[in-house]
Amino acid sequence: MTNDAPAAEATESEEVAVDEPREARLAMISESLGDMLVDSHIAVGRDIWVRVSTDAWGEVADVVRNRLGLRYFGFLSVIDWMPSPYGRSMDSEVDIVLADAASSDDAAEEAPDTGFTRGVTGGETRFQAFARVSHVGDPGDFWGLTIKADIPDDTLAIDTWTNAYAGADWHEREAWEMFGIRFTGHPGLRNIYLPTDFEGNPMRKDFPLLARMVKPWPGIVDVEPLPATDDGAEEGDQ
Amino acid sequence: MTSVTDRQKLQYIAAQAADARVNVELETEGMTLNLGPQHPATHGTLRIIAQLDGEQVVHAEPVAGYMHRGYEKLTEVRTYPQITTLINRIDWLGSFANEVPFILAAEQLMEVEAPERAMWIRTILFELSRISNLILFLGDMGVQLGAVTPVFFAFRDREFVLDQIEAATGGRFHPNFDRIGGLRDDLPKGWLESTKGSMDKVRDFCDQIEDLLLGSEIFQTRTRGIGIVPTDVAMQYGLSGPNARASGIDWDVRRDNCIGLAYPELDWKVWTHTDGDSFARFWVRIQEVREAAKMVDQLCDGLPAGPVMAKVPRIIKVPAGEAYVATENPLGEMGYYIVSEGDLTPFRVKIRSASFSNMSITPWLLRGVYVPDIITILGSLYFILGDIDR
Numbered sequence: 001m002t003n004d005a006p007a008a009e010a011t012e013s014e015e016v017a018v019d020e021p022r023e024a025r026l027a028m029i030s031e032s033l034g035d036m037l038v039d040s041h042i043a044v045g046r047d048i049w050v051r052v053s054t055d056a057w058g059e060v061a062d063v064v065r066n067r068l069g070l071r072y073f074g075f076l077s078v079i080d081w082m083p084s085p086y087g088r089s090m091d092s093e094v095d096i097v098l099a100d101a102a103s104s105d106d107a108a109e110e111a112p113d114t115g116f117t118r119g120v121t122g123g124e125t126r127f128q129a130f131a132r133v134s135h136v137g138d139p140g141d142f143w144g145l146t147i148k149a150d151i152p153d154d155t156l157a158i159d160t161w162t163n164a165y166a167g168a169d170w171h172e173r174e175a176w177e178m179f180g181i182r183f184t185g186h187p188g189l190r191n192i193y194l195p196t197d198f199e200g201n202p203m204r205k206d207f208p209l210l211a212r213m214v215k216p217w218p219g220i221v222d223v224e225p226l227p228a229t230d231d232g233a234e235e236g237d238q
Numbered sequence: 239m240t241s242v243t244d245r246q247k248l249q250y251i252a253a254q255a256a257d258a259r260v261n262v263e264l265e266t267e268g269m270t271l272n273l274g275p276q277h278p279a280t281h282g283t284l285r286i287i288a289q290l291d292g293e294q295v296v297h298a299e300p301v302a303g304y305m306h307r308g309y310e311k312l313t314e315v316r317t318y319p320q321i322t323t324l325i326n327r328i329d330w331l332g333s334f335a336n337e338v339p340f341i342l343a344a345e346q347l348m349e350v351e352a353p354e355r356a357m358w359i360r361t362i363l364f365e366l367s368r369i370s371n372l373i374l375f376l377g378d379m380g381v382q383l384g385a386v387t388p389v390f391f392a393f394r395d396r397e398f399v400l401d402q403i404e405a406a407t408g409g410r411f412h413p414n415f416d417r418i419g420g421l422r423d424d425l426p427k428g429w430l431e432s433t434k435g436s437m438d439k440v441r442d443f444c445d446q447i448e449d450l451l452l453g454s455e456i457f458q459t460r461t462r463g464i465g466i467v468p469t470d471v472a473m474q475y476g477l478s479g480p481n482a483r484a485s486g487i488d489w490d491v492r493r494d495n496c497i498g499l500a501y502p503e504l505d506w507k508v509w510t511h512t513d514g515d516s517f518a519r520f521w522v523r524i525q526e527v528r529e530a531a532k533m534v535d536q537l538c539d540g541l542p543a544g545p546v547m548a549k550v551p552r553i554i555k556v557p558a559g560e561a562y563v564a565t566e567n568p569l570g571e572m573g574y575y576i577v578s579e580g581d582l583t584p585f586r587v588k589i590r591s592a593s594f595s596n597m598s599i600t601p602w603l604l605r606g607v608y609v610p611d612i613i614t615i616l617g618s619l620y621f622i623l624g625d626i627d628r
Contacts, residue, residue, distance in 0.1 A: 043559075043561075046346060046561065047561070047562060049560070071470070071473040071474070072473045072476065072489075073473065073474055073475065073476040073595075074476060074564075074571070074573070074590060075476070075573075075575075075588065075590040075595070077575075077588045079577060079586050079588075080586070084314070119560055119577060120559065120560050130575075130588075132562060132573075132575070132590070136473065136487060136489045138488070139488055139489075139493065139494065139508070140493070140494055141494075142489060142491075142494035142495050143495075144495075144562070144564075146560075146562060146575075165474050165475075165476075166471070166474045166475055166602065167474050167475035167476045167595060167598050167599070169598060170594065170595075170597075170598040171598075178310075191303070192302060192303060193302060193303035193306040193627065194303065194306070195303075202308065202311055203310060203311055209311060209312070209314075209315060
């Protein structure tokens with residue numbers, strides 16, 4: 001795990017291009033974060049990602065806000081990298097046809113596995129916390145940064161960001177009820193959307209989407225002529 | 239204690255009261271005031287539980303979730319083209335604007351770019367959504383203060399804009415017009431002229447509202463100096479859009495980080511206000527409607543010719559990767575963080591909606607305000623319940 005230059009597991013084939021302003025920003029970020037930084041990635045012309053160590057998560061918020069001047073809090077959430085045991089619930093007639101067509105179309109080009117299993121900055125655990133903060137300076141001086149951290153599988157807990165960004169309060173409450181991740185030091189992890197007696201964490205991949213399971217969607221009335229079946233003279237791009 | 243007479247009791251009470259007056263503040267009994275979930279000021283079903291001390295709020299707790307529809311979960315079982323139908327319903331007053339950042343994020347991952355004409359038409363429809371959304375705010379703000387007339391004007395004049403959206407897309411509220419790689423259709427004949435005509439009506443409406451409300455003494459006393467959000471607090475809570483600009487943050491996604499829309503080609507101005515109070519938030523929004531009308535005029539004049547749809551695969555499969563694209567929606571910064579694993583459906587979509595962050599400031603902001611001001615502050619922060627609850 002090196003901490004400079006675009007991440008090794010970058011999936012896009014754009015490492016050749018260099019994004020000067022973003023490289024400079026990333027250099028600045030990695031200097032401030034020091035060994036808290038685990039991995040980073042630049043999508044040329046688009047965005048920067050960094051992954052920090054779990055223990056440093058709370059401190060990172062302080063560093064990016066006060067030392068790097070990323071004072072604008074965008075959002076904070078959690079991602080569950082476990083593949084859904086229920087598949088995509090693509091079980092209605094129209095979806096099955098669509099999925100079949102898609103898999104037969106791209107079978108050849110799909111073969112090289114991209115190795116994209118834990119996002120652009122990699123990771124080891126099932127859950128990852130990620131947050132977006134931005135620098136808002138003078139007109140035109142605006143850039144954002146996505147920060148990620150692994151959440152240990154055994155404790156399912158990570159530090160809170162509310163000390164640095166007061167706005168993280170609601171976002172962490174949402175992540176707590178949706179994913180069951182505890183944010184250590186949060187002033188009050190209460191339900192924000194769900195009823196207080198709700199059981200389970202709906203956004204986890206192993207939480208079934210019952211509405212979809214009991215009734216296939218969309219209904220048969222919604223079926224349009226499938227793209228694959230009609231004549232594709234003008235836009236056959238495949 | 240049988241010897242205690244009424245007289246002694248009264249003396250005791252009087253002494254206590256005197257002590258209290260001299261030594262300690264008179265404790266008034268706290269009261270809990272429940273606003274909503276179905277309060278006219280809540281644009282849906284937001285409930286606010288306010289602990290009061292006399293007329294002042296000690297602690298206010300917004301209760302959201304009455305309309306939570308779980309869009310983030312639902313997007314995981316829908317294909318990309320199907321998702322625009324869903325996300326239309328996030329901010330239902332500016333629906334088209336909800337589709338754009340999602341489509342742009344998907345296009346970024348697919349490395350597809352919409353043709354220039356599609357970009358321009360997207361920008362026109364985006365600004366029309368902004369106008370129709372903010373017009374309603376301008377009228378609604380009057381209702382919060384007890385002035386009923388402006389809201390009728392708002393509903394009347396909003397139709398001119400909705401008619402244009404309907405003429406172009408077929409839907410008044412939920413166009414579902416944006417596609418990965420462009421738009422579903424080109425504009426109908428004569429649409430540009432009639433749109434420019436309706437922009438004149440929008441400008442008239444702004445003048446009218448300004449006459450009716452902005453100069454009114456009651457309006458000014460009820461909003462000036464009420465609900466002040468300092469710059470740094472606004473940043474911490476992630477306030478965006480007009481709310482941030484009313485707190486003196488000179489930042490607009492349209493100008494500073496414009497992706498895939500035609501804003502850099504236009505001549506327009508970002509309005510800010512330094513006061514950060516309810517009045518500033520109202521004032522900034524009036525200017526934004528005017529600015530949007532100006533932009534639509536320019537867009538209609540300069541609309542380039544060409545196709546409105548790029549060449550995209552017939553079956554949309556988005557390559558593996560992550561992308562976050564945000565746009566300046568009527569309510570503020572709205573973004574979609576898409577994680578794709580190269581499938582027909584996204585692996586995870588995080589919807590960053592503006593109202594959620596804008597409302598998260600309310601417990602901080604409502605502390606210490608007087609009860610009638612709760613309504614004006616909430617009104618001026620301007621939220622759409624669908625945008626909080628998603």
